[in-house]
Amino acid sequence: MIEVTINGKKQACEEGLTIVKLLDSLGMTSRAIAVEINQQIQPRDTHCLVEVNDGDILEIVTLVGGG
């Protein structure tokens, strides 16, 4: 297991997970999501390739109402 920070909270997760698999495991299957790892935006078409590493800081964001 590795430890990552997702939206400000530390979480344990399996080693070698791609972004897609991590999102699946979190139940985040919406298409209206963007993922940033260590302040670098991760384009959608790389989500099935990029693996999450120990200590990574992830931001997973969506759209909400705003002015």
Place this chain on the structure above:
Amino acid sequence: MTDSISQERCQPVVASTGLDEFCIAGHKFQSRLILGSGKYDSFEGMRESFEVAETQCVTIAVRRERLHDSSGRNILDFVDPKRFVLLPNTAGCYDAETAVRCAKMGREILRGLENPGADWVKLEVLGDSRSLLPDPIELLKATETLVKQGFQVLCYSSDDPIVARRLKDAGATSVMPAGSPIGSGLGIINRNSLQIILEDLKHGDPQYPVIIDAGVGTASDVAVAMELGFDAVLLNTAVARAKDPIRMAEAMKYGVRAGRLAYQSGRIPMSRYASASSPEVGVISKRNP
């Protein structure tokens, strides 16, 4: 009101040719009312307000995913990305670096939705949480960075004409000065600076879009903004927090139209004294001094 001011306020007549459209980054809009999607009591009320207002562009915010609202729904179920240009904002960012990250996140989400607003950002870089006024230095930095990275940057700005000019020079697609602080409902409080901004940014470039963003409280505020010659008005709280948001959305639609028509019509100059509407010759009474 002095004569020099009254002359300035007498706007030139603008030829009305067919559809009265305005253009942002090559995208044409018939509606000059841009609405925010925050602060509504319900998604249903928000959707109905957008319908009644006939808006074509809606701002949205980027926030950490909690999956859904408390009832398990997402805003995109109520704002069709194929119908509305979605304009993601960077609300809540207080430095250029964070605002740039936020803009990239918004772009990434909207690219997945094939929305025309994908490369657009309503750039907010705030100075403090009480006034929610922009930090002009960070705003300019973020604008420069985002323009280089291919964004269409619509800048939420203060009413400072020099800042507005610097933002346009930095490549901002539109400068959007605040009428008054966000959500304040104070309306258009510094007409003179706003008129200087309009004159300056549109000098030799009359199609350059300048939009009032924030502060309006009611339909007359919107009409005032449009009468000054702004291309559009962006508002949120005035509709979302009205007692009857749907009716206020309708009022805003007419406020925009009334103000726009008045601007195009060329208003009369202001004068300190009266000018009789009826003929002054042939009156039957003895003239009073």
